[in-house]
Amino acid sequence: MSSMTAPEALAELAALEDPKARTVNERHGDAHGVNLSKMRALAKRIGMSTEFARELWATGDVAGQLLGLLIAKPRELSADEIDQMVRTTRSAKAHDWTVNYIAKKSPLAEELRLRWFHDADADARAAAWSLTSARVAKDPSGLDLDGLLDRIERELRDAPSREQWAMNETLAYIGIHHPALRERALEIGERLQVLADYPTPPNCTSPFAPLWIAEMVSRQG
Structure with a gap:
């Protein structure tokens, strides 16, 4: 060192x-x-x-x-240290790196996800949704996916931008990785139209959940 x-x-x-x-x-x-x-x-x-x-x-x-x-x-x-980092950074990239490089790789990831999921702080909730997306894709056992869709349906449209982005990712991941819930995820995305107008460069996948789901499912085939 x-x-x-x-x-x-x-x-x-x-x-x-x-x-x-x-x-x-x-x-x-x-x-x-x-x-x-x-x-x-x-x-x-x-x-x-x-x-x-x-x-x-x-x-x-x-x-x-x-x-x-x-x-x-x-x-x-520690969980408290990671929690403090998520709450205090002034940087969008530091928030993103804290979640992806630290929280997601920590053995305390699930403890943090549950701690943050109903937090009063929008940045903490955004971190929880990012951790939830990882669970949806890789380890969904024990998750109430219908309950997650219920909350997304209620809160996605009016969520603060960072939380909205992370919540939208969870919506897309449910549609991509869980065929039984795909139709409902698509319907929620179409109805709420969150990120429908997001400028997407050529050859990049749109963050608009219905397009994102369709693109990723087509690659699975």
């Missing part, structure tokens, strides 16, 4: 800043301008260290927090 200190790591990140990249990133909720490939190279040089990751997270610096997420070992973070 590198003997680098947190201030030294932040200084290296600052030296990698690209003002144009920061302008683009800030439009998407990320206050940094560091190329992610260069950030990953720095993380590889530092090596895995959850303690160092904690130091970087505590700085509140967005690039520092992203770097910390790349070097943290999910098993070494």
Whole structure:
């Protein structure tokens, strides 16, 4: 592991800043301008260290927090620590990485999913829906899929954007992975029209649930 200190790591990140990249990133909720490939190279040089990751997270610096997420070992973070990370980050990408790189890979993933599922904080609920999507696709035993569709039907249209995106993913995953519920998932998506107008580049799959479901099911054949 590198003997680098947190201030030294932040200084290296600052030296990698690209003002144009920061302008683009800030439009998407990320206050940094560091190329992610260069950030990953720095993380590889530092090596895995959850303690160092904690130091970087505590700085509140967005690039520092992203770097910390790349070097943290999910098993070494407590449920309370992961919970605090989800609630306190100011960065859209740090929220996404916390969920995908830490919470989903933690042995505490199901505990966190249940903790967050009816939380007052929309970012925590978004994290719960992301963890739920993973369960829907890989380990649905014990999940009330009809109950999930009931809640999606009630809440999807008016949910805050981050939560809406994650909830919509769960809707699509139910339709993709569970043929018995596919018709209902498609009907909910068609009726609510959430993300129907989302600009989708050529050769990319639309996030509009009915199109997403149809595309992925066609690939299964």
